[in-house]
Amino acid sequence: MSGSLPLNYKTVILAMQGVWYKMENAPTSFLMGLSHVREVQIHQSLPSTNTYAKELLNSANDHGTVIWALEQTHGRGRLGRAWLSDSTSLTFSLIWRFPNYDKTALIPLAVGLGIVQALQIFSDELRVKWPNDVWAKGGKVAGILCESCRNEQGIWVIVGIGINVNQSAINASLGAVSLEELTGCPLPRLAVLIEALQGADHGLNRLLNGELDLSTDFERYGNFLHRRIILHSQGSLRPAIARRVLPDGRLVVEDEAGGLAVVMPDEVSLRFPE
Numbered sequence: 233m234s235g236s237l238p239l240n241y242k243t244v245i246l247a248m249q250g251v252w253y254k255m256e257n258a259p260t261s262f263l264m265g266l267s268h269v270r271e272v273q274i275h276q277s278l279p280s281t282n283t284y285a286k287e288l289l290n291s292a293n294d295h296g297t298v299i300w301a302l303e304q305t306h307g308r309g310r311l312g313r314a315w316l317s318d319s320t321s322l323t324f325s326l327i328w329r330f331p332n333y334d335k336t337a338l339i340p341l342a343v344g345l346g347i348v349q350a351l352q353i354f355s356d357e358l359r360v361k362w363p364n365d366v367w368a369k370g371g372k373v374a375g376i377l378c379e380s381c382r383n384e385q386g387i388w389v390i391v392g393i394g395i396n397v398n399q400s401a402i403n404a405s406l407g408a409v410s411l412e413e414l415t416g417c418p419l420p421r422l423a424v425l426i427e428a429l430q431g432a433d434h435g436l437n438r439l440l441n442g443e444l445d446l447s448t449d450f451e452r453y454g455n456f457l458h459r460r461i462i463l464h465s466q467g468s469l470r471p472a473i474a475r476r477v478l479p480d481g482r483l484v485v486e487d488e489a490g491g492l493a494v495v496m497p498d499e500v501s502l503r504f505p506e
């Protein structure tokens with residue numbers, strides 16, 4: 233694992249109109265204290281920040297790169313679903329490398345919880361829908377897509393994050409909610425990026441230090457426990473009640489006959505009944 237950077241000097245790259253502007257050791261006070269951010273790349277438009285990040289791994293194998301697209305045209309969700317955004321949304325990916333680490337499956341949950349905690353500064357209504365969607369007022373505010381790959385340098389995890397900052401036009405059709413709707417005022421995307429990076433960084437540090445208690449954090453910041461849910465899995469729907477999250481991130485659910493079962497984050501999608 234690359235160590236923490238001692239100072240708040242990072243590389244900032246602006247990729248605008250096909251021209252790259254690189255600022256080495258930029259005094260980025262807004263990124264102060266982030267141990268897992270080394271470089272921020274700001275792109276005017278990308279099809280998908282996760283796809284771009286994955287291609288970058290071949291040439292610059294760097295832990296701590298942030299790819300921020302001011303506009304993302306073909307964002308992806310889980311299982312080939314689309315993530316929609318416009319020029320008022322925040323879409324970025326983090327590249328992290330883990331030379332030896334056997335808990336990468338928990339990274340999406342740790343990051344989701346970290347982001348929800350950090351974004352409380354904008355609204356204390358924000359909650360996590362297991363495993364890692366950010367919700368408020370019955371709709372999704374942010375989504376996280378983690379993808380991993382392995383090469384000779386270790387395991388790479390690309391954490392793609394989409395946050396509805398000020399968007400409104402596309403919200404109704406998606407049942408989406410924006411931070412602007414929650415706060416009542418438009419927010420600068422950079423301010424939300426800084427908070428989200430702080431949250432992701434904090435979540436990852438807690439996980440790496442063994443300090444993250446998923447059960448307690450989901451009790452506190454989850455919106456799904458002790459509620460009726462529908463579990464979607466490969467075309468089948470199963471009603472259940474969400475009971476608790478185990479320390480390793482799996483969800484304990486109770487079926488209609490009172491039987492308990494344990495489900496993994498990557499095998500089901502959790503929905504709420506209409």
Ligand code: ATP
Nearest residue numbers: 309310313314315316317372375406408500501502
């Ligand atoms: P899961 O709970 O399994 O993650 P999901 O339906 O929330 O299921 P994701 O992969 O997280 O799936 O996100 C993609 C889905 O989110 C899309 O199918 C669409 O319904 C919805 N969606 C797409 N863009 C947005 C957005 N900007 N805001 C809110 N919801 C969105």
